[in-house]
Amino acid sequence: MSLPQNNNKINSFNEFNIPAKFDNNTVSNVPSFTYLEAAKSIIDFKSLISDNISYRKAPNATFQPADIIDFMVDGSTLGYSRFSHFENLRQDAGYLKIKDFNVPSEKVCRDLLKALPEESRNELRKLNKDLLSLMAKNQAPREVILDFDDTVCTVFGNQEGSANGYNPRYKGRPSFKEKVAIISKTDELLNLTLEEGTHHSNHEFLKFLESCIETLPETWYLKRIRADRGFFDQKNFRYCEDNGIEYIIKAKMQNGVKKIIDYANENSDQYPWVKIDNTFSVTEIRIPLKSWDRERRFVLIKKSLPKCNKKGQMLFEEFTYEYQAIVTNVDYLTAEEVFNDYNQRCNIENKIDELKEGFAFDQNTQINRKCNELYLLIKMIAFNLNNWFKRTFLPESMHHHEITTLRRIFYKIAGNICGSGWYKHIRFAPNKILEKTIKHLRTALTDFRKKVVLN
Numbered sequence: 001m002s003l004p005q006n007n008n009k010i011n012s013f014n015e016f017n018i019p020a021k022f023d024n025n026t027v028s029n030v031p032s033f034t035y036l037e038a039a040k041s042i043i044d045f046k047s048l049i050s051d052n053i054s055y056r057k058a059p060n061a062t063f064q065p066a067d068i069i070d071f072m073v074d075g076s077t078l079g080y081s082r083f084s085h086f087e088n089l090r091q092d093a094g095y096l097k098i099k100d101f102n103v104p105s106e107k108v109c110r111d112l113l114k115a116l117p118e119e120s121r122n123e124l125r126k127l128n129k130d131l132l133s134l135m136a137k138n139q140a141p142r143e144v145i146l147d148f149d150d151t152v153c154t155v156f157g158n159q160e161g162s163a164n165g166y167n168p169r170y171k172g173r174p175s176f177k178e179k180v181a182i183i184s185k186t187d188e189l190l191n192l193t194l195e196e197g198t199h200h201s202n203h204e205f206l207k208f209l210e211s212c213i214e215t216l217p218e219t220w221y222l223k224r225i226r227a228d229r230g231f232f233d234q235k236n237f238r239y240c241e242d243n244g245i246e247y248i249i250k251a252k253m254q255n256g257v258k259k260i261i262d263y264a265n266e267n268s269d270q271y272p273w274v275k276i277d278n279t280f281s282v283t284e285i286r287i288p289l290k291s292w293d294r295e296r297r298f299v300l301i302k303k304s305l306p307k308c309n310k311k312g313q314m315l316f317e318e319f320t321y322e323y324q325a326i327v328t329n330v331d332y333l334t335a336e337e338v339f340n341d342y343n344q345r346c347n348i349e350n351k352i353d354e355l356k357e358g359f360a361f362d363q364n365t366q367i368n369r370k371c372n373e374l375y376l377l378i379k380m381i382a383f384n385l386n387n388w389f390k391r392t393f394l395p396e397s398m399h400h401h402e403i404t405t406l407r408r409i410f411y412k413i414a415g416n417i418c419g420s421g422w423y424k425h426i427r428f429a430p431n432k433i434l435e436k437t438i439k440h441l442r443t444a445l446t447d448f449r450k451k452v453v454l455n
Contacts, residue, residue: 028094136217165197201230
């Protein structure tokens with residue numbers, strides 16, 4: 001069938017089928033990144049890397065490890081999750097202008113991960129600690145609550161160190177386990193591990209906890225830890241009790257815990273259920289499990305669910321119940337407050353989603369395990385750098401934005417970086433929200449720089 005032809009349709013087609021030119025050397029997909037670069041310059045981020053990474057390339061090498069790691073942090077922050085994507089960033093005229101036209105290739109990044117020695121993993125963790133300490137210098141002392149969790153990261157190749165463990169989504173596929181520790185409310189990522197998929201959540205947890213405490217800046221004091229039932233272990237409770245750390249940890253529904261719930265129900269006059277809302281009620285009891293050396297406080301939670309008939313219809317006059325239990329050494333909170341406090345821990349699941357979706361934490365694409373862990377640690381540093389930047393310099397309304405949102409409304413709005421030297425400036429399309437954000441940001445950066453110079 002032939003399409004009808006007339007002059008109007010041809011003119012309309014020609015109006016849209018226009019030629020393209022590729023000669024603009026000022027347009028950028030990431031012009032707002034210059035403000036993060038300004039923040040990095042205030043804390044001398046590249047020197048911070050050099051001070052911690054002992055490995056050096058040959059003196060005549062174009063790029064030293066600090067240059068390469070700095071570029072990888074930029075790429076992770078801007079959403080270039082794979083090494084092959086780095087080439088897109090290297091072709092961005094505005095980014096090149098920000099970096100003085102001197103950035104490494106993706107091959108150079110890969111080669112560095114292969115060349116870095118084993119001890120570089122500890123050096124990157126020390127770099128993360130020093131970065132957090134720099135942030136803390138300009139903050140008031142504070143108590144922190146630390147949330148723990150782990151996540152399964154499936155691998156789709158033959159990665160060294162992966163194993164066929166519990167994998168809820170891709171059953172039978174090899175995976176890694178990644179354990180993370182995140183500070184509640186302010187979201188700093190203290191540490192992470194890359195482990196075999198067969199490892200339990202509680203694998204070497206106390207060693208991990210001690211590394212997190214060691215990473216805390218001097219003016220940040222650990223008040224409490226919160227964790228799910230994978231960390232339910234008397235060794236963890238005893239460690240916290242002996243070191244003056246509060247804990248709120250969900251209990252495994254093992255036989256001993258079920259017997260405690262049955263006992264509370266049978267003696268409801270002694271352990272009355274206090275209704276929180278139409279769904280949840282709480283009570284508490286102090287009792288030791290059979291294998292424990294002391295009694296501990298259990299907060300029991302009862303969830304009311306309407307029964308269903310054979311047709312699947314809810315019978316709101318009849319109920320069935322589900323139970324949960326939390327063990328804690330926090331005595332000054334009521335049972336309801338303990339329950340509500342534990343529920344705030346759920347934000348760590350959102351943060352893990354952000355780490356996966358925004359920083360590709362679940363993409364361990366290198367065959368060598370060391371390379372995967374090194375790159376994961378670099379992403380951790382990128383996450384903390386961005387977190388510090390948004391909470392220190394961006395308007396308060398943006399403090400809780402995840403990285404995907406920040407890229408959409410700030411980092412990755414196209415513009416032209418024009419001029420040079422003192423006359424350098426960015427030209428955006430009209431955007432009142434971005435205009436207000438950058439005005440606030442530039443003032444905050446200037447004030448912070450003055451404070452750093454005075455100190």
